[in-house]
Amino acid sequence: MSTRPTRLPKRLVLGAVAAVLALGSIAYAQDDPNVGGTLIVGFHASLEVMDVMGVTATRDEIWQMVFEPLVTMNAGLEPVGVLADSWSVSDDGLEWTFALRQGVTFHDGEPMTAADVAASYERLMRIGARRSEFVRITALEVIDEHTVVFRTDEPWGALPETFSMPSGAFVVYPERVVEALGEDLMGITDVELMIGTGPYQVEEIVPGERLVFTRFEDYTQPHGEASGWAGPRGQYLDEIVVLPITDEATRSLALFAGEVHIADQLPPEDVVRLDADPNTVAAYREPGRRTYLKMNDKHGPFTDHLLRQAVQIAIDLEEAMFTQGPEESWRVNPFVRYQEGQWMWDGEVMAPYYQADLERGRELVAESTYDGELIRYLTRPDLPDQYRPTSVVLELLQDLGLNAELMVVDGATFTDVRRDLTGWEIKSAGGGSVVPLSYLDASGIDRNGEPWNWVGDDWFEQLEIIANELDEDIRREAVLELNRISAEAAGEIWLGDLFSVVGVRDNVRNIPDWHYMRLFDVWLD
């Protein structure tokens, strides 16, 4: 690895421009929609659970067809109403009044009312996977059939964002379904309980084989513009069949053989072949997944701030991201979160911290207390996004004069080992969800629920502003400051974002280029 001049990666600078353009860039086709037909999707995951509230391991592309939340996020990751028509907050910031959209019916024909929202909220607080994030809500009051009020014990600006989180989501089930479920989770075969308000309803689920959804004829469209999960939801197809095909090579071959119309999450190396085949097209979904490195500042050599800074100043983010495949499928992004919308992306904030300067890195190693201790680099090959950069990063660590070696384990073992903070010194990490602002805190907390040592009072102060402040401009400034604090501490090195590659047959129309596939918007020629 050679010494490089002080510079910010070109893609980082270009990213700032891209971020400005990103908000309005959802590319919908201009053709007239064709109504009818069956879409067959080769999906990367075998679906095992359907309880959107109870677990976070559900698949957004699937459940968003069937269930709807009060609030969702648009492509800018901003909260937008789905079942909520509008909301307002009282002057003291302690009362949030949500007006429900009227005329909405569940798949069984019954109207959706405030009683269903209340029942769903109570269930969320009993068994919800993310219920701890709602503890600031002290009460829910049903005002009338279409109005509910949430009361908080202190002003909580992030309430609508928390409601919009797709993972472990606050969706609305019919009150009778909530009663039928009791304390149980909704199983994948509990088809009779999968009653939502979404544009498609569950027709059949054969676990591990297929999921069949049919158009919900009495669906009432949300208002606004289609963006992210927000806005009107297309219903062009009669039927959507999802085939879980977990092996990516098979998924890809099924697409080329014409057995599926869409194959999601294909490896970046498939792009060349997808573009070469006259019957298929490669589409990218952005912002995709994140990949980063976490240094253990609670045990071992990386407790020394100088050593962490040495890795940070020396790493060439672009070189690390080059391992991820064609340049169209990734971007450098050292920010804690994505570049889209409300994240207030600003490349200049990070410029001083990432210089790709190996010589300066070596000087910092020499100034540190490092004395040749073993540095175990924990990683997992089952997640290629996280695994691919390991060769470059390992070489960097060794070039810095560190006694580093790879510790490659399977996914389940990785999850176990990373909790033991004496078991590793640096590890690969990543994330697959787009999350709103209030979810910044996750990066500062270790897997045992404790803050990392580098997390100080200033970090928490900014987090408080982001979570509680009602003024959006003040919140966004706090985001920038929090990113700067994070980079200064050098506890983690965010490498970039990977855009998911989706293989599509040439008769499939209207695949948006957003992070998630809005399957309900697709039509077939």
Next chain:
Amino acid sequence: MTIFIIRRLIVTIPVVLLVGIAAFLLVHLTPGDPADFFLDPDSPVEEIERIRARLGLDQPLPVQFVNWFGGVIRGDLGQSFHQRRPVLEMFGRAFPPTIYLTVTSLLLALIIAIPIGIFSAIRQDSLLDRFASVFVLIGVATPNFWLGLLLIQLFAVQLGWLPAQGFVRPEADVWGSLRSLILPSIALGYSGAALIARMTRSGMLEVLRQDFIRTARAKGIAENRVNYVHALRNAFNPILTVIGLAVASLISGSLVVELVFNFPGVGRLVVDSVFRRDYPVIQGSLLLIAGITIVVNLVIDMLYAVTDPRIRYA
């Protein structure tokens, strides 16, 4: 023979018990927490603990074992952590595709391997024998998942003759079911065919050199009768042993082939369950696969007596 079968079945009981204990311990000692697969990595620790309690993983290990094995004795293999369905019900759904796949692979292997083995022994060092050797060598050396991908590329993508993935259940469409079985059966059966062909050839060669074959020929018995009746029957017991081994290897090979062909069988169920640490399904699978292997071995032992009248079981 009846006493032999009863004896073997009695011996099966401690074997199943040992497999059960080993399965339970191996699964629980393997790193990885099933609760992690229900929640995002950044979920609070208390939520992970709540999921663990829901799954019964907060109980001491001996209590978990007694609960699980008590159920096994009553014929209840437990409930999948993820699908929340009884393990036996999941097997009931996954087993038929695996059986169809294993049986067609075995039939394919036998139909190809035994004639090749016999002919290459009869025509030792001929061109046919050399071709057979190459066939065997390739079969032994080719990983079945790779062969599977090649077959999909050729017959599904390029030629469009056969489906690339999935399984059509025969009750839905018999012809479609057969078509969906062809490629995975070839991918799975080829290595077994190579093994059986090799053993058939060496078994036949050994028998063909024996005195009684020379005597048979001296008596003027037709060559075909010497080869197919006298020699083959005497060479068949070692072939039978290999077939037994091949069945076991087909079952284990189906783990990978089912993944490649997106076949909803036991193999994929096991692989998915291992990745998700779905303990009841993994434990149940190990028990059932051990049970099947024991039964197959028992059947092979019984067949020895059929093919070789000198063998008597008491």
